[in-house]
Amino acid sequence: MKYKIKKFFIQFKGFSKKKIEGIDSICRMPYLNKMDQFASELPIHKYKDQILQLICENPIVMITGEPGSGKTTQIPQYLLESSDLPRILKSSKLKIAITQPRRVAAIAMARRVSYERKCGLGKEVGYSIRFEDCTSSKTQIKYMTDGVLLREALQDNQLSRYSVVILDEAHERSLDTDILLGLLKQVVQLRKDFRLVVTSATLDIELFQNYLGNCPLIQIEGRQYEVEVLHSAVKSDLRVEFAVNAAIRIHLHEGLGDVLVFLTGSEECEKACRVCFDTLQKLVAKGKPVPSMMILPLYGAMPSEEQSKVFKPCPEDTRKVIFSTNIAETSLTINGIGFVIDCGYIKQKAYNPRTGLDALMVTPISKQQAKQRAGRAGRTQEGKCFRLYSESFFEEQMAESAVAEIKRVNLSSTILTLKALDIRDVINFGFIEPPDHEALLMAHKQLFLIGALDEDGSITELGRSLASLPLEPTYSRCLIASLIFKSYSEMLSLVAMLSTENIWQNVPKMDLENTENAKQAQLQFIDKSGDHVTYLKVFDSWRDNEYSEAWCYENFINARALRQARDIRGQLKTMIKNFRISGLPEEKLYNELMEKKALSSDSSIRLRLALCFGFYMNAARAVSYGQEGSYLSVSDGTMLHVDKQSSISILGKYPPWIIYTHLSGSTLSHGSLKVLSKIRSEWIEDLTPKLSQANLERLVGLQKQKRPREPSINEEKEAEDPAIKVNQARERYLKRKVKNDT
DNA sequence: GAGCACTGC
Structure with missing residues (x-):
């Protein structure tokens, strides 16, 4: 099988500098090498x-x-x-x-x-x-x-x-x-x-x-050159077109320096590259003298070799124009940028603790981010920043700084880490900014459900083991269960694969031919039990092909994700060897199945059995009426739909019970199951009663505890600084609020 | 008919 590899940059061949009279707009800017600065000059x-x-x-x-x-x-x-x-x-x-x-x-x-x-x-x-x-x-x-x-x-x-x-x-x-x-x-x-x-x-x-x-x-003080900021409001749904126009205006009328354009996503960057090239060609067709331009997209999901092209120098009379996501905001620094075009938006993950759903949403950036983006034009000499929004939008619509990560994410892993650090009372841990109370409750509940915390919120022996692994606690839990079900080699590969970025190579949707090719490639790996065994098959095939990069390209697999999975697997393998925990609920199920001779040697079943012990709260049952692919969540009865990309959808056979490890969607009614597998209801029937046992107040320590509290290292006799006082007052208020609510 | 920002152990 051989597929076309997609091209990541466009070279626009225009007129050379000499032939264009009256245009002084070229292009490369010499930059200082900071490595050569003497320390004493800093x-x-x-x-x-x-x-x-x-x-x-x-x-x-x-x-x-x-x-x-x-x-x-x-x-x-x-x-x-x-x-x-x-x-x-x-x-x-x-x-x-x-x-x-x-x-x-x-x-x-x-x-x-x-x-x-x-x-x-x-x-x-x-x-x-x-x-x-x-x-x-x-x-x-x-x-x-x-x-x-x-x-x-x-x-x-x-x-x-x-x-x-x-x-x-x-x-x-x-x-x-x-x-x-x-x-x-x-x-x-x-x-x-x-x-x-x-x-x-x-x-x-x-x-x-x-x-x-x-x-x-x-x-x-820093070493930053002056950046002139210009505002011009445009309709946000036309930001790609306006960004391209601004880039071309700079190309034709401004002096030295490459152009960095901030857009929200990979699709926008790809589209901008094409629109930019087409527009330049039209200008040439009309007889305008247009200098050469190197047009490049830049986003995280690109292969790293392609990303590195933005750092390579291009010919002296060619201007580089880079259409980038916020990866160029802090993570990658490109030298020689003289102009920044900022669309004013960013794609951000929003976590809803009530539904447990994650969704990516396009939101305005913060003022701090806007300044950061503009600063990218002034690293090597004076620059200009064109903002595709008005000054009043900056002043009135943008927050001072971005919402901190701690306020946006699932906190299970963080709470477990704090507990493992012997901080008992995590609600009163002196956070610089406390997370939302509801997110804290949900994290405690999830940890209780997987046995990492007992009903008083104290960390268990199992919890300490889970905390010691560099994984989401739910994945760690599956790994421990897999020791009992004798599928840990497979589970090591699976949790490693689940812990990386998307394993399927991202194909721009306008590329119809390769979209179809990618679909065909995916079909080779699909397992009828669902996505988890499918993931395992991908990893095993890659290993059988000697971890070949070319194999990944041919099969539309994200090579970087698989390399990372291999690294994670290797790290986990050395850590898991000494794990011996007794008295786990999976032992009972394992023995029962063995007695009934119901446990085959089939590793697919053993793998999915172990999966249940980390994710039984994510089990769902097919609705007996209505359309195929609709499921009711076992934990809260919400309606969920199987995503079209999942193995089960592609094969079109919907089993009565499934378990999922990844879900997304912006509203409750659009909960979309991305990564899921078939299970049997008997596998989880001993586990699900725990779903209704969690007493949230007791878990987070808001209810009087039966045994005396152990002193924790974060307990302060008397708060001295105002920030702690404010936090303590806030927590006292929350405690009262929770009590009054019930 | 909507969706595939970016990090990190």
């Missing part, structure tokens, strides 16, 4: 003594600085060079951790600093990210993702191996940074030999400073 340099003095004298220090200030690379080095700090922290050899929200940043920063200090990477300076630990016993400056530090805290909740932790990019408010903030604030109270440094962009200074007990603050 804006942060003149603050060195002040920073060191404040860190010596204060347990918590906050430092703000715009990009280019040098805070991420220089502060750890200053600390290492200090003669006073080791004495104050009673450590002859300081160990410093610097957290980053992203893996690439952790690696890049470690590289840079090891280069500056002329030591090999992994020696004095190293990094640690998932699947890759580049440190040694000599390492004193360790760059790491915040998730890795949180995992380390599970082993040692006072992080006693570090003298200083620097939480970098705290303004991004990633879920893990938020949790670490709360945890490290407690560590500061317990360890006199510890220092916390929090760095952030200039926004939200007040929020952080209040939260951190009005700690001292140093503000460092």
Whole structure:
């Protein structure tokens, strides 16, 4: 089988510079190499003594600085060079951790600093990210993702191996940074030999400073060039067309610099590329002199090799125009951008705790994001930003900053982590911004249902095992059940596949030929029991084809997702070996089935049996009337529909009982089942009674408990800073509210 | 007839 590989960029061949008279609009801009800047020229340099003095004298220090200030690379080095700090922290050899929200940043920063200090990477300076630990016993400056530090805290909740932790990019408010903030604030109270440094962009200074007990603050100016911002309101449903027109206007009438256009999704980016090319061709047909243009889309679901094309230089008389999603907002930095076009919208996942449904919605960006996008034009020289919305839209419709992740996601995993850190009373954990109460309740309930928490909300032995695995707790639960049903090798592959991005290669819907080809390719793997065994077949086929990249292309499989699944599987495999938990409910079912000789050697059945122990709350029964593909949820009786892309839909045979691991939809009536499999009702009948047993108030500790409470490390005698007082007042109010509601 | 932003362990 051979399929056409899709083309990701369009080269528009126009007139060369010499032939166009009167147009001064070309194109490439030379850019400075920041690697060549001397450390002493960085804006942060003149603050060195002040920073060191404040860190010596204060347990918590906050430092703000715009990009280019040098805070991420220089502060750890200053600390290492200090003669006073080791004495104050009673450590002859300081160990410093610097957290980053992203893996690439952790690696890049470690590289840079090891280069500056002329030591090999992994020696004095190293990094640690998932699947890759580049440190040694000599390492004193360790760059790491915040998730890795949180995992380390599970082993040692006072992080006693570090003298200083620097939480970098705290303004991004990633879920893990938020949790670490709360945890490290407690560590500061317990360890006199510890220092916390929090760095952030200039926004939200007040929020952080209040939260951190009005700690001292140093503000460092950045190295950003001026960006002129222009507003022009357009209809938001025509943003692609207007964005393309703006890009072409820039191309014809503005000076040096590439163009970066922010749109909301991959479809929009692909469409914009085509419309842009067509429009340029029409201009040429009318006899207009149009210079050459390199047109590129950029979004996360693209193969990485294609993504990297945006960094490659193009010919001197050609202008690069990149149509991108918000991946270029923070994750990828492209040099040489002189112009930004910002549509003002973003696609965001919204989680509804009441329905448990996730949906992607196009919403206006925040003011902070709008500034971030504009700033992308001023990294190497002065730039311009064209906003496709009015100034009043910016002022009136846009929130100051984006809704923090902790307010948007399913919190099961977070709550389990906190419980495993021996924080009993998670409702009163000092969050910088508390999550919604309902989301907290639902997370507790889910953890109770899978046996991670007992009815009083205390973590169980099983819960500690689940927390130790780097997976969603429900997936961890399936993995443990698979040990009993003797299908753990298959389950390792399955949970790894379920933990990655979409395994099917994304094909733009206008590409009809390849859409059909992709469908045919998917058919080879489909299993009649549903999507889970189908996923397993994909993984096994890939393994049988020696993990070949070409095989992925030929079969329209997302190679990056499978590579990641293989890495995750490898990591889990080494962790699961020592798991021995007794007294689990699946033992009873296993023995019953064995007695009745009802458990075949068929791994498909053993796999789906184990799946039930993590997801029985997601079982659903076919409605006996009405259309095919409609199911009633066993937990709350909502109506759900099987998605057209799922294996069961493609085969067209709808079993009486199913279980799903992924559901989406914007409204309750549109709950759409994406990944589901056939089960038998006998498999879950002993489990479902638990659905009605959860007493939410007791679970979250709002009801008087029978046994005395163990003291937790986050209990403070008397709150001193206003942020905690406000939080405590809010929690007292919520407690009263819940009591009154019932 | 609607839908496939972005991270991370």
